[in-house]
Structures are given as structure tokens and as C-alpha cells.
Amino acid sequence: MAASTLAEVARLAGVSPATASRVLNGSARTPGPEIAERVKEAARSLGYIPNAQAQGLARSSSGLIGLVVHDIADPYFSTIARGVQSAAREHQKMVLLATTSGTPADEQAAVGAFAARRADSIVIVGSRSTRPQDAKDNQELAAELDRYCSNGGKVGIVGHPVVGASADGYHVVPVPNEELATELARALAAEHTAKFVIIAGPDGLLTSDDRIRGFQRGLLAAGLPEAEVIHTGFDRAGGYQAGLEIAGRIKSSQDPASNQPAACLFAVNDVMAIGAVAALREQGLSIPRDAAIAGFDDIETLRDFRPALTTVSLPLEDIGRLATLGSLGWSETDNAMPVTGVVTLRRSTETVPT
Amino acid sequence: MAASTLAEVARLAGVSPATASRVLNGSARTPGPEIAERVKEAARSLGYIPNAQAQGLARSSSGLIGLVVHDIADPYFSTIARGVQSAAREHQKMVLLATTSGTPADEQAAVGAFAARRADSIVIVGSRSTRPQDAKDNQELAAELDRYCSNGGKVGIVGHPVVGASADGYHVVPVPNEELATELARALAAEHTAKFVIIAGPDGLLTSDDRIRGFQRGLLAAGLPEAEVIHTGFDRAGGYQAGLEIAGRIKSSQDPASNQPAACLFAVNDVMAIGAVAALREQGLSIPRDAAIAGFDDIETLRDFRPALTTVSLPLEDIGRLATLGSLGWSETDNAMPVTGVVTLRRSTETVPT
DNA sequence: GGATTTCTGGCAAGCGTTTTCCCCGGCGGA
DNA sequence: TCCGCCGGGGAAAACGCTTGCCAGAAATCC
Numbered sequence: 059m060a061a062s063t064l065a066e067v068a069r070l071a072g073v074s075p076a077t078a079s080r081v082l083n084g085s086a087r088t089p090g091p092e093i094a095e096r097v098k099e100a101a102r103s104l105g106y107i108p109n110a111q112a113q114g115l116a117r118s119s120s121g122l123i124g125l126v127v128h129d130i131a132d133p134y135f136s137t138i139a140r141g142v143q144s145a146a147r148e149h150q151k152m153v154l155l156a157t158t159s160g161t162p163a164d165e166q167a168a169v170g171a172f173a174a175r176r177a178d179s180i181v182i183v184g185s186r187s188t189r190p191q192d193a194k195d196n197q198e199l200a201a202e203l204d205r206y207c208s209n210g211g212k213v214g215i216v217g218h219p220v221v222g223a224s225a226d227g228y229h230v231v232p233v234p235n236e237e238l239a240t241e242l243a244r245a246l247a248a249e250h251t252a253k254f255v256i257i258a259g260p261d262g263l264l265t266s267d268d269r270i271r272g273f274q275r276g277l278l279a280a281g282l283p284e285a286e287v288i289h290t291g292f293d294r295a296g297g298y299q300a301g302l303e304i305a306g307r308i309k310s311s312q313d314p315a316s317n318q319p320a321a322c323l324f325a326v327n328d329v330m331a332i333g334a335v336a337a338l339r340e341q342g343l344s345i346p347r348d349a350a351i352a353g354f355d356d357i358e359t360l361r362d363f364r365p366a367l368t369t370v371s372l373p374l375e376d377i378g379r380l381a382t383l384g385s386l387g388w389s390e391t392d393n394a395m396p397v398t399g400v401v402t403l404r405r406s407t408e409t410v411p412t
Numbered sequence: 413m414a415a416s417t418l419a420e421v422a423r424l425a426g427v428s429p430a431t432a433s434r435v436l437n438g439s440a441r442t443p444g445p446e447i448a449e450r451v452k453e454a455a456r457s458l459g460y461i462p463n464a465q466a467q468g469l470a471r472s473s474s475g476l477i478g479l480v481v482h483d484i485a486d487p488y489f490s491t492i493a494r495g496v497q498s499a500a501r502e503h504q505k506m507v508l509l510a511t512t513s514g515t516p517a518d519e520q521a522a523v524g525a526f527a528a529r530r531a532d533s534i535v536i537v538g539s540r541s542t543r544p545q546d547a548k549d550n551q552e553l554a555a556e557l558d559r560y561c562s563n564g565g566k567v568g569i570v571g572h573p574v575v576g577a578s579a580d581g582y583h584v585v586p587v588p589n590e591e592l593a594t595e596l597a598r599a600l601a602a603e604h605t606a607k608f609v610i611i612a613g614p615d616g617l618l619t620s621d622d623r624i625r626g627f628q629r630g631l632l633a634a635g636l637p638e639a640e641v642i643h644t645g646f647d648r649a650g651g652y653q654a655g656l657e658i659a660g661r662i663k664s665s666q667d668p669a670s671n672q673p674a675a676c677l678f679a680v681n682d683v684m685a686i687g688a689v690a691a692l693r694e695q696g697l698s699i700p701r702d703a704a705i706a707g708f709d710d711i712e713t714l715r716d717f718r719p720a721l722t723t724v725s726l727p728l729e730d731i732g733r734l735a736t737l738g739s740l741g742w743s744e745t746d747n748a749m750p751v752t753g754v755v756t757l758r759r760s761t762e763t764v765p766t
Numbered sequence: 767g768g769a770t771t772t773c774t775g776g777c778a779a780g781c782g783t784t785t786t787c788c789c790c791g792g793c794g795g796a
Numbered sequence: 797t798c799c800g801c802c803g804g805g806g807a808a809a810a811c812g813c814t815t816g817c818c819a820g821a822a823a824t825c826c
Contacts, residue, residue, distance in 0.1 A: 063781095063782055064782065064783065065782075065783095075782090075783080076784080076785080079783065079784060079785085083783085085785090108783080109782050109783070111782080112781070112783040112784090115781090116782080116783040116784040116785080117785095
């Protein structure tokens with residue numbers, strides 16, 4: 059038994075498909091109540107489900123929102139995805155998911171697929187890259203997006219605009235990474251005298267770069283020298299690796315007499331921070347005694363981590379919502395309420411008394 | 413500028429739409445190479461993107477896979493989602509996401525929406541409920557699914573079949589929750605003499621119930637009495653609450669002379685376990701000294717948690733893949749490799765020497 | 767060399783809706 | 797009483813693509 063069609067419903071109700079369509083799917087014109095009832099009854103008895111593809115074709119709008127993330131299993135993205143999902147639901151849209159590992163080429167493919175599906179809008183999350191090797195792909199991504207926009211699509215972007223994209227229809231939700239990193243640095247500088255080291259993502263990853271820049275600026279403002287920057291992977295493994303390296307240095311240079319932390323670390327995101335902590339611990343170091351460490355994002359799942367991680371709380375779910383609403387043309391919302399975060403000092407950067 | 417259509421491409425290339433369709437979208441018949449080149453060139457120059465909705469309508473298949481989860485921000489689900497996504501991608505499908513908070517009514521709505529979109533298959537993840545208040549909704553969900561299946565849809569389910577669903581086309585990926593919980597209990601029973609307490613989800617949540625049952629069986633096999641079961645929310649908050657209660661009891665009854673843990677806790681999932689640990693700690697108790705605790709799932713993000721959590725490792729990503737492949741009719745795969753987990757003993761249940 | 771296949775394009779009929787007209791009956795105003 | 801309106805229902809034309817079928821041409825076989 060194939061799914062029943064509108065035509066069948068109409069026939070059963072003894073009306074034309076036009077009328078059936080009008081009563082079953084919100085139309086400006088509402089047929090007479092008696093007829094309407096008959097149609098609804100017919101639909102019910104046949105178990106009629108409108109074919110959204112056909113509707114999409116006819117209305118040329120699909121009710122779909124495309125979501126592009128690096129990795130849906132990463133808590134950063136999945137939290138944002140939750141926001142996207144909830145905003146989409148409020149607007150009776152469904153979300154189409156694409157994961158890309160952050161590769162611009164994959165992102166381009168995803169945008170293409172969304173365009174093919176005539177998604178009403180696309181939300182892109184995840185740090186942009188300006189690395190030279192990505193330049194070409196970035197350009198193609200930008201072209202794909204521009205094409206999508208010029209065909210009437212809307213795009214919501216978290217963080218940085220896609221490099222090179224220029225058409226109308228973009229809505230970016232800015233995240234004050236730099237400012238917040240500055241604040242974090244100042245807060246840490248007030249308590250710590252140890253050497254600062256930044257555990258960062260690959261050079262050219264915009265989010266990472268912003269946070270580095272902001273942090274350095276904060277140190278500067280506090281009259282401290284620039285921090286050393288270690289570039290590594292933007293994930294736990296990267297943090298872990300950097301942690302190992304730092305642990306080695308600390309152990310070889312630590313002054314046993316001092317009980318001040320030998321280093322104050324800033325990992326540009328929480329997951330990296332956790333990786334670094336794991337490495338430091340494995341090497342027998344203790345946080346925050348031997349080294350203080352801060353992250354960024356304030357991932358929910360990691361809040362029970364001990365020592366509690368100093369970090370910058372970002373309203374990830376709201377960010378997802380905002381990007382979605384923005385992509386839907388709901389731009390009033392963001393003017394009302396720009397994204398902001400708050401520096402959250404916790405145990406991992408406390409200076410141990412004595 | 414509206415998106416260009418196949419007809420325009422055909423016109424520009426000087427061929428019929430039929431021919432254009434054949435060269436641009438994999439068809440059994442491939443037109444002559446010279447013509448093909450002309451069409452491709454035309455398509456390229458127009459920036460043609462096939463309209464997937466129209467294709468779907470014509471082919472009556474959408475290339476969509478519907479994924480139903482309780483909460484995409486929950487690491488359990490997001491890890492499975494990653495597997496689903498990757499399997500989908502390998503089969504050139506896109507995934508449509510729906511989150512339902514586990515409410516059967518919402519799940520039904522999601523299935524309906526997927527059916528409307530003519531999703532090729534649906535993957536349902538998340539514990540089924542047999543609670544009386546859900547009975548009616550469950551039945552409707554089952555009806556909706558049956559309808560979807562009888563219209564040719566395929567369904568992949570993780571864990572338990574939907575209560576009451578009977579049509580053809582279901583593929584369930586069984587997760588040996590009960591067996592693994594039994595194993596876990598035996599392993600713990602070998603080391604612990606303290607009172608066992610199970611921190612469980614609401615009564616009637618199948619996954620929770622299975623894990624309880626398995627655990628009790630394991631205790632029994634080890635010659636120990638049944639554990640007390642505390643029913644609470646299936647999430648961190650639930651675990652936390654139970655943790656508070658247990659902490660109270662422990663503190664009021666603890667024998668200061670003993671340095672054996674006063675209780676051995678089993679939380680039916682990792683997130684609950686983490687919540688419980690947080691509560692216990694807040695109450696000044698230490699793990700595993702005052703209480704041992706184990707979880708279930710082995711969530712990746714929580715692996716760096718200290719004390720490392722004893723748990724049962726589940727190949728979540730594979731489970732997602734399997735359910736997806738199964739839903740696509742790739743059933744050979746699962747016969748070859750049933751899902752299995754492994755009891756992973758870690759620090760949180762170690763008995764402290766002396 | 768003629769007849770029979772084998773190919774290759776094109777025509778046109780869907781796929782299931784929406785939406786623009788159009789028509790017809792009833793109504794109020796003059 | 798006549799006319800213009802209005803409102804509700806239907807016919808039919810999209811929407812953009814696939815595919816079964818057909819016809820002509822080329823290739824193959826006696």
C-alpha cells in the first residue's frame with residue numbers, strides 16, 4: 059500500500075484536489091465548514107500524510123534548515139546544535155545535519171547538498187580557517203555560498219564570516235572571543251606571576267587566533283610579557299600533546315622550593331584544556347599546584363571535572379538559536395541581545411595559599 | 413536570479429531534458445561522450461544544481477535518513493549521531509535530525525514529519541518507556557511507525573523495539589544491557605562487600621530497567637543480596653539528587669573506624685554517575701574511599717574525569733552506524749558483528765588498600 | 767545486400783502539491 | 797427588476813525532474 063495522495067482524499071470527500079489542499083494545508087482561503095469537515099474526515103480515514111517534497115516543489119520552499127558543524131559528537135557543537143534544533147522547531151522547520159571535520163571542501167559539499175535540497179536557510183558553525191592550504195577551498199566554499207544566497211538562500215554563521223563571501227543574505231552572530239580572552243587574561247594576571255603559555259589550535263584557525271590575540275592583549279594591559287604560543291590540534295589530542303611537552307619543561311626546570319605554579323596555561327578551548335590536564339597529571343604534576351590552567355567555552359559536561367576548570371562561559375545554546383533565527387531573517391532578535399560570555403574563575407587557576 | 417533548471421541546461425546544450433537528465437544524474441543509460449561533454453559544460457556554466465525535491469518526487473525516494481534522539485546535546489546521543497551521520501554519508505544520504513526529550517508524543521510527531529518528507533529510513537535512538545502514562549502515546553507512535561513501514565519505509569532502532577509496533581521493516585540493534593550489567597555486578601562483587609545501591613532512571617524506562625535487572629542478577633550470582641534501587645531522573649540532575657540522598661545516609665551511619673567504602677553505587681549511565689559523584693563530593697565524601705561508584709556507557713568526554721569512572725564501554729558510534737545500515741537494509745553487517753561492550757574497571761571502584 | 771538487432775535521442779506522461787484563474791450562484795444596491 | 801459583487805469551488809497550469817516508450821540510425825548477421 060503506497061501512501062495515499064491528496065487526490066485520493068479529494069475523491070473520497072467528493073471535492074476537487076484544490077479544495078482538499080486548501081482545507082488540509084493552511085491556505086488563505088478556507089472552504090466552507092461542512093466541506094472542510096468532510097475533507098478532514100476523508101484524510102483521517104485514509105491516513106493521509108502530505109508529501110513534503112511535492113509541497114516543497116510547488117511552494118518552492120522546503121521547511122529545511124541546513125546545519126554545518128565540524129563534529130556533532132563534540133560537545134561544543136552538539137550544544138549549539140541543540141539551540142539550532144529548538145529554534146528550528148519553533149519555526150516548524152526540520153534540521154538537516156552535515157558534519158565536515160572542518161574541511162572547507164567538505165563544507166562546500168554540504169552547502170551544495172543543502173542548496174540542492176532547497177534548504178530555506180543554512181547555519182554554519184565552526185571556526186573558519188585562513189590557512190594557506192585552505193585558501194582555494196575557502197574560495198570555492200564562498201562561491202558556493204554566494205550562489206546559494208543569490209538564489210534566495212539565507213545563511214547564519216557563528217563567529218566569523220566565511221572568507222570571501224560577499225553576497226547578500228548573510229547573518230553572522232559575532233562571538234566576542236577576543237574581548238573575553240582579554241578579560242580572562244587580566245583576571246589571571248591579577249593572581250599569577252608564573253610564565254604564561256597558550257595552548258592553541260593550528261595557526262590560521264580564526265577562533266583560536268582571536269582568543270590568542272585577546273589573551274596576549276590582556277597580558278600586555280597587565281604589564282606582563284607576551285605568552286608563548288604552542289600550536290597544536292584544536293581538540294583533546296592536541297591539548298594532550300601540548301600538555302606532555304609542557305610537563306616535560308616544568309619537570310626539568312621546577313624549583314622544588316617554590317610552591318607557586320611553574321606555569322599558567324591557557325588552552326583555547328575546554329576540550330583542549332582537559333587533554334592538557336590529563337597529560338600533566340600523567341606526568342605527575344598537580345593542578346593548580348604545579349600549573350594553573352584555563353579553558354574556554356564552559357562545556358556543560360565538563361563542569362563536574364575536578365579541579366573545576368577556569369574558563370569563559372559562552373551561551374552556546376543561545377548562540378545556536380541566534381544563528382538560526384538570524385538565518386531565518388529574524389534579525390531583530392540579535393540586536394536586542396548580543397552574545398556575551400563571562401569569565402568564570404574556578405579551582406584550576408586558584409593560587410594555593412601557603 | 414533563480415536557480416537554473418535542468419530544462420535551461422538542456423536548452424543551452426541543445427539537447428532534450430531527458431538527455432540532460434541522463435548525463436547529469438547517474439542513469440543506466442549514458443549518452444554519447446560528445447553530447448555528455450556539452451551538457452556538462454552547460455551545467456557548469458549555468459551553475460546548475462539539481463533540485464533534490466523534484467528528483468525525490470520523480471524517483472519517489474528522498475535520500476534522507478531521519479534520526480530521532482532524546483537530546484542531541486547529550487554525549488550519549490551525539491556520539492551515536494556521529495555514527496549515524498558517517499554511515500549516512502557513505503551511502504550518500506543526508507540526516508534529518510529530530511529531538512524529542514524522550515516523549516513518545518514528540519517522537520510520533522517526528523516520525524510523522526519524516527514520513528512526510530519521505531525519508532528513506534528512520535533511526536530511533538533512546539530508551540523506550542513502558543510507563544503507564546506513556547502507553548497511549550506509545551501506541552500512537554507504534555501506529556505511526558507501522559504506517560510508515562507499510563508505505564515502504566524502513567526503521568532502525570537502537571535497543572528495544574517500539575512497544576506494539578508490528579509491521580515489517582524494523583531492524584533493531586540489540587544492546588546487551590542486561591548481560592553487561594550482570595558482568596559489571598560480578599566484577600564489583602568480587603571486590604566489594606559494602607551495601608550496593610542502584611541509581612536508576614524512572615521506573616519503566618527500558619534501558620534503565622534492563623541494567624537494573626542485569627545488575628541484580630549479577631549480585632545474586634555472587635551470592636549477595638539484591639541492591640536497593642533509587643529511581644530518579646535519567647540525567648545528571650537525577651544522579652545528583654540521588655547522590656545527595658545517599659550522602660546523607662552515609663554520613664549519618666558511617667563507622668569512622670572503617671576505611672572501607674560505606675556503599676557501592678551503580679548509576680545506570682555515566683552522566684548520572686557524574687551527577688552523583690558531584691553530590692557526594694559536595695557533601696564531603698570522597699570516591700572511592702567513602703563510596704565506590706560505577707556508571708554505564710563510557711562517554712568519551714568523561715574519560716578524563718577523576719577518579720576515573722568504572723563503567724561499561726559501549727561502542728556508541730558503531731551502534732549508530734549499525735542502526736543506520738540496518739535501517740537501510742544492509743542487514744548482513746549486523747549478523748557479522750553484534751554489538752558488545754566491555755566492563756571497564758577504573759579508579760572509582762578501587763578498594764583503597766589499608 | 768537486405769533484414770534484424772542494437773543504440774541513441776526525444777517525446778511525453780507522470781510524481782503530488784499549490785495556486786491562478788475562471789465560473790456560477792446568491793446577495794445587496796439602485 | 798437588473799446589475800455588479802462577492803464568495804466558494806473547480807479546472808488546469810505550473811514546480812523540476814525521471815523514465816518508459818518510440819523512432820530513426822547505425823551496426824550486425826545471414
